[in-house]
Amino acid sequence: MREFGRFLIATLCGLVLAVGVHIASILATPHLAEHDAFAKIAPTLTAEKAQIISAPGGEDTWMPLPDPAIAVAACAYDLRDGPMRVSTRTGSNLLSFAFHKQSGGVFFAVTDRAAVRGELEIVAMTARQLDEARAAEDENEPSRDVRIVAPEQQGFVIVRVAAPTVSQRFQAEEAAKAVSCITEQED
């Protein structure tokens, strides 16, 4: 009986520790995963245009379950180099920007419905850069930029452009590639 009691206590300890191991490993996965989306998009850090990661048709892409009717392009950013300005001219087809954190999770998304005079332009910056931009602003001529504060310094923007019919796929791919992602140099 005494042996059984000790065995029971050891099992209980094991179960409690197992819960801890489970929680720790789940929380650590986004930081340890080497093949997450950011790692695959990171080579686009220096590019000034969004790079196609899934062309319409859904072939030759690392994205799981690609939608064949959507052109997906991405650009990675590192706000330590300065704020990131993402802009494009919109057309008649659905176009969207989604801002993802490096550790996973979307913090902002917008579609071309928010475009002003056919231009969709978003500036992602850190809280400190936003303060600086506000301080540097001329009160009589406030900036018209749409500014969003990024919770992390690194991340990526996903551009999706729809091709409702097969014949529009080429056009959608070109539209996705035409999105510019420019890091604004800090003065």
Add this chain to the structure above:
Amino acid sequence: MHALMPVSKPVTTRIVPTAVLIVYALLLALGLGLGSTYLILNGDPPFGRLRIGPWTAWPALGSADADPYMRAILAQRGAVPLAIGEGLGFTAVTDSEGRPLDSACTYRVGSVAPTARLWTFSIYDQNGQLPKTELGRSSFTSAEILRDQQDQFTIALSRSLQDGNWLQLPGSGNFSIVLRLYDTPGAAGTGLNESVFPAIRRVECGA
């Protein structure tokens, strides 16, 4: 000194040494802890499921509210989910009666879809790849689908030629359907119910 003697005595008579029990507890913790993590990472997110008939979505997947399980699963797969502001993707792995989708069968899917600026209907084989079939097409969009006079549609899923909106199923195995609603007012998962989703009816299962 005398009081300590009876306490230390039974230690020498234990059958299983304490060290063995400690190793057992640690191995149990590692095995169960990592094993359960492995199972979670290879399955669906356990929480935040929105189930409407045969269709399932995880609305929080593309939002800042994604739970740690969702983040871990996304990171491990290198997946890029649709953001709440972009749309919402619904997956079906069973028909409307709960039977797994089998490519040996013929299905009819219709006849309505939720309000969205654009929706796409794609089929994937059991490896999550777009099936390569003779038809050369594995998806429809709301813009290219043929509708009847009541503005309703039917998509036929079968290995053999069907009239109307036909998608050819892969050669064998199970398959899944993903219905993506782009720029939809229901992206947060509210205001959606089974009556606005297409039903998946199994017509027959043949050779």
